[in-house]
Amino acid sequence: MSPATQSQPPLLAYCTDSAGMHPSHTLPQKLRAIASAGFAAAEIAFPDLEAHAAAAVPGYHKIDNAGRGDVETLVGVAREVRGLCESLGLSVLAVHPFSQFEGYTETGKREEGFARAQTWFRVLKALGCQMLQVGSSNDPDISSDPDIMAKDLRQLADEAAAQDPPIRIAYELWAWGTHVNTWEGAWDVCKRVDRPNFGLCLDTFQIAARAYADPCSPNGLLQSASPQVTLSTSLKQLVAELTPHAHKIFYLQISDGAGPHNALFSSTTLKEEAREQRVDPRYVWSNKWRPVPFMDEIVEGSGCGESSFGGYLPVVDVVEAVVRTGWRGPWSYEVFYEADMGKADADVPTRWTNAAMESQKRILKELERRGMS
Numbered sequence: 001m002s003p004a005t006q007s008q009p010p011l012l013a014y015c016t017d018s019a020g021m022h023p024s025h026t027l028p029q030k031l032r033a034i035a036s037a038g039f040a041a042a043e044i045a046f047p048d049l050e051a052h053a054a055a056a057v058p059g060y061h062k063i064d065n066a067g068r069g070d071v072e073t074l075v076g077v078a079r080e081v082r083g084l085c086e087s088l089g090l091s092v093l094a095v096h097p098f099s100q101f102e103g104y105t106e107t108g109k110r111e112e113g114f115a116r117a118q119t120w121f122r123v124l125k126a127l128g129c130q131m132l133q134v135g136s137s138n139d140p141d142i143s144s145d146p147d148i149m150a151k152d153l154r155q156l157a158d159e160a161a162a163q164d165p166p167i168r169i170a171y172e173l174w175a176w177g178t179h180v181n182t183w184e185g186a187w188d189v190c191k192r193v194d195r196p197n198f199g200l201c202l203d204t205f206q207i208a209a210r211a212y213a214d215p216c217s218p219n220g221l222l223q224s225a226s227p228q229v230t231l232s233t234s235l236k237q238l239v240a241e242l243t244p245h246a247h248k249i250f251y252l253q254i255s256d257g258a259g260p261h262n263a264l265f266s267s268t269t270l271k272e273e274a275r276e277q278r279v280d281p282r283y284v285w286s287n288k289w290r291p292v293p294f295m296d297e298i299v300e301g302s303g304c305g306e307s308s309f310g311g312y313l314p315v316v317d318v319v320e321a322v323v324r325t326g327w328r329g330p331w332s333y334e335v336f337y338e339a340d341m342g343k344a345d346a347d348v349p350t351r352w353t354n355a356a357m358e359s360q361k362r363i364l365k366e367l368e369r370r371g372m373s
Contacts, residue, residue, distance in 0.1 A: 012038075013093040013251075013332035014356055017045035019349040021341035027052040028084060033349035035088035037357045042085060043094045043332045044127065046120070053077040065100070066112040067119030078126035085128075093251065093330055094170060094201075095124055096133035102152040102189075103142030103179070110152065117156055121163050131168045131250065132160065133201050136177035136186060138280065144179050150192035157195040170250040172201035175209035176280035182210050183238060190248060202322055203253040203334070205290055207234070208313040213257060215285040216267050220259030220312060231314060235321035246327040254315065254359070255335040258289040262310030264339050265289060288338040292352065292359045299355070309337070316366045323367065331360070 014037070019030035027048045034042050046063075053074050054060040063069040085092055098120055101113045117132075124132060134153070143149065153171065160167035171193075173186040180186055183202060190200055209215075212231040214222050221227040242249065258265050274281040291309040292298065293316070299309065333356040341348055 010328065011040055011093070011330040012357075012360060013041035013043050013330055014039045014353055015043040015045060015096075015253075015332060015334040016048045018255075018333060018335045018341075018356075019353055021336070021338055022344050022348070023051070024344045024346070025341075025349055026055070027081065029346075030349050031081075031084060031088060031090060033353045035090050036350065037353035039090070039353065039357070041091045041093040041330065041332075043096060043133075043334070044081070044092055044129070046095055046097070046123075049078060049081065049095075049123070050074065052081065063116070063119055065116055067116035069119075071119055071122065075122050075126045078123045082126060082128045092127045092129035093332060094131040094133045095120065095127065095129055097135045097172075098132055099135040099174075100137050100139050101134060101156065102137055102149040103139070103145075104152070105143050105148065106141075113152070114156070114159070117159065121160065121167060124167055125163065125165075130165055131170055133170045133172055135172050135174045136180035136189075138174060138176050138178050138283065140178055142178055146179075146185075146189055146192055149180070150189050153189065153198065154193045154195060157193060157198040161195070161197045166197060168197045168199065168250060169195075170199060170201035172203060172253070173206050173210075174283075175206045175286070176283040183207050183234070184241075187241060199248040199250040201251055201253060202249055202318075203255070204293075204315045204318040205253070205255045205257055205286065205313065205334075207238075207318050208315070209257065209282050209286070211235075213259070213313060215257070215259060215289070216271055216281050218260070218267070220267075228314075231317065235317060238321050239324045242322075242325045242327075246325040249322065249325065249327045249329060251330040251332055252319070252322055252327070253332050253334040254293065254319070254356075254363070255290040255333065256293045256295065256309075256311030256315050257285065257313045258291055258310040258337070259312050260310070261312060262289070262308060265310060287336055290334075290336045292333065292335050292355045294359050294362045295355060297362070298358045316363055316370075319363060320367060320370060320372065323372065333359070 295309040
């Protein structure tokens with residue numbers, strides 16, 4: 001049987017922060033759109049949950065880096081959101097992004113991170129969620145020693161496993177991470193952590209953003225070598241390395257990346273924004289220019305008003321490699337396209353969630369075309 005058309009279809013999720021980027025796009029509105037589009041699960045963005053709490057409770061104090069704030073209020077709101085999800089037939093796949101955690105040698109920062117984790121664990125329990133996504137840190141002050149990072153993440157995994165119910169940690173490479181910014185780096189840390197509840201969140205954008213693309217180059221591609229060869233080599237290694245450990249892939253996030261073929265995109269502007277924010281350009285690129293795969297084919301008549309989204313990443317190549325490992329876990333769509341999602345347009349959540357569901361069909365069709373049977 002084809003991996004793409006297995007009798008038990010994969011669990012499909014959609015990220016709430018990918019269903020609208022304007023304050024008018026509320027969390028309940030996003031969740032309803034996700035359910036209406038046919039997704040069975042939602043990946044909830046912690047900032048969306050806090051925005052919902054702030055709208056419901058005047059004077060709400062957000063959770064800080066040490067887990068302090070209006071915790072009881074947020075936990076209560078999380079319970080209400082869980083009820084809404086259940087009424088819509090949605091489960092909560094994961095909560096994200098838990099970041100800037102691993103690798104600190106300063107005792108105070110390390111203690112703050114673990115205190116923050118305990119607050120997040122309470123929120124996850126209230127949501128009925130058993131998976132926390134941890135993004136690889138981009139703080140320049142963390143240690144480069146993978147054993148130090150693994151020690152922190154191992155303790156986090158142990159504390160997560162002690163929760164009732166137990167929580168799994170999905171470690172995601174971020175292409176702008178200080179030291180862990182490739183799937184190879186994330187997998188190395190995962191092996192060092194060596195805990196059954198600690199695995200990977202692989203992401204088509206994050207993998208391609210290091211092994212194929214460079215948003216600051218004239219053509220949007222790596223300049224040091226043949227991008228396709230570099231990616232192909234990386235993906236072959238992914239299949240070889242992870243096939244015996246496919247169970248360590250906890251879920252896969254899907255998105256494309258826009259570049260030179262998008263009339264609104266400018267590498268010069270991207271670099272300027274990154275300089276102003278003092279971040280890697282890939283961070284800005286990730287937050288603003290990640291359309292749904294096949295969006296230019298899907299968008300006709302959608303009302304988005306863009307003639308070309310210009311997605312150019314080899315998304316299906318990455319998906320194919322992950323599926324070839326034997327992995328059969330959840331898929332989650334995480335896309336960000338500020339030019340449209342940032343509009344005060346009530347149709348944005350429905351437009352993008354429906355586009356993602358259509359994208360899923362096209363990805364599966366392409367996998368079948370490639371003879372994955």
